[in-house]
Amino acid sequence: MSIPVSKNEEVIVDIVGLTHEGEGVGRVEGFTLFVQGALPGERVRAKVLKVKKQYGYAKQLELLKSSSDRVEAPCPIYKQCGGCQLQHMDYAAQLRWKRQHVVDNLERIGKIRVTSGAASDGVGQEEKGEAPGVIVHPTMGMDEPWRYRNKAQVPMGMGMGSSSGPAAAETIGAAGAAQLIGGFYARSSHRIIDMDACLIQHERNDEVVARIKAIGRELGITAYDEETGRGLLRHVMTRVGFVTGETMIVLITNGQRIPQVESWVKRIRENVAGVTSIVQNVNTRKTNVIFGDVTRVLWGSDVIYDELDGIRFAISARSFYQVNPLQTVALYRKAVEYAGLTGTENVIDAYCGIGTISLFLARQAGRVYGVEIVPEAIEDARRNAALNGIANAEFEAGAAEVVIPRWREEGIVPDVIVVDPPRKGCDAELLETILAMKPERVVYVSCNPSTLARDLRVLEDGGYRAVEMQPVDMFPHTVHVETVCLLIYKGFE
Secondary structure (H helix, E strand, O other), X not given: OOOOOOOOOEEEEEEEEEOOXXXXXXXXXXXXXXXXXXXXXXXXXXXXXXXXXXXXXEEEXXXXXXXXXXXXXXXXXXXXXXXXXXXOEOHHHXXXXXXXXXXXXXXXXXXXXXXXXXXXXXXXXXXXOOOOOEEEOOOEOOOOOOOOEOEEEEEXXXXXXXXXXXXXXXXXXXXXXXXXXXXXXXOOOOOEEEOOOOOOEOHHHHHHHHHHHHHHHHOOOOEOOOOOOOOOEEEEEEEEOOOOOOEEEEEEEOOOOOOOHHHHHHHHHHHOOOEEEEEEEEOOOOOOOOOOOEEEEEXXXXXXXXXXXXXXXXXXXXXXXXXXXXXXXXXXXXXXXXXXXXXXXXXXXXXXXXXXXXXXXXXOOOEEEEEEOOHHHHHHHHHHHHHOOOOOEEEEEOOHHHHHHHHHHOOOOOOEEEEOOOOOOOOHHHHHHHHHHOOOEEEEEEOOHHHHHHHHHHHHHOOEEEEEEEEEOOOOOOOOOEEEEEEEEHHHO
């Protein structure tokens, strides 16, 4: 079959879907073209940029037919910035797409049947002669899907700076001279789009980043250059406690020494309300990984505090802590509901991090055992349990697939296992361990529908049945979706 388009050709493209990265999936005489910014149901005139054997990429030149789901993106740099992918899509449509994204992965990768009828009301209808499929409920969204992020990790660079926003008056350096800038990367690049405001960040994070840039310019601080390996400031990370209002600032530097560090700290304290922790992290490696191994407190505490559903957490610079507090509570409440706790159960929380899900579970379980491979996270988890007076949760550092079998030998038999792995999904050995231990219930919390579907296939082949799942919109206006799934061992049904 010959390819019907060629590079630099202008074509009319009908958009039939979205990729997992939010690009429009178009068709030209059956050939697939990916078009950034296009929505399903639209027709666009586009210029072909790249052609491969099975698909190609095109740039939208003109919108010929608009989707009813299209809206005007409120962010002025949305088309340049790579932080969000779906601001041009109505929020209700985003929620529908995210549910369908989960369903598509379950069916395509996991070969898992989704119960018909779940899309509209979450109630499945068994088909005659077939085992029941998994119910996938409508995506749980937010009433106000803006300003939800409690953490910003902003790459820094040298450039001419922005010309608008709250820090505009302080972005103008010597005529023509490069100065400190900071923002998110442009789509598919490491080119920094300087910005003063991000509509999905808490306002405090915007304020902190703007002040850090302004102070850094005045003090002549240089940014790290990926190509040369020179320059000092790599990233600025800021965290804010939504309940407590406490703020942490982390300066990630290419070296131990910060010029005029005392002056910098003093001016941050004077200009940033609510700051309780100023921390330096040192990363001298040529890598895209943000954090290095050395972290030290420049001023204040090594942690800030925040609360989720009445549980207080101490959060250190490198702690994993969900970025959307409101939706985190909804997600974890659903995980506890799926665990089906009566107050007597033994629960194992694999990938427990700083103990967030563990402490939610401990309020309704007999005993909770948390395991996490990062020792610092386990120290935080123990501190958080003590902080809340929770005595029925214990934590151990190590690989889940090593620690959990040993617990079994010691007589710890779980009724429920909860997993909340990183994007790569569960380790194969952990899945084997779950199948060997055969807890009545497994609650799988996932941030990646494709690895969720892959792992569910393994668990279903091993004797479990995925009963229902709840997508939760933790990251509005992006393509990401969190999902919590209940699996029950068939011997207990």
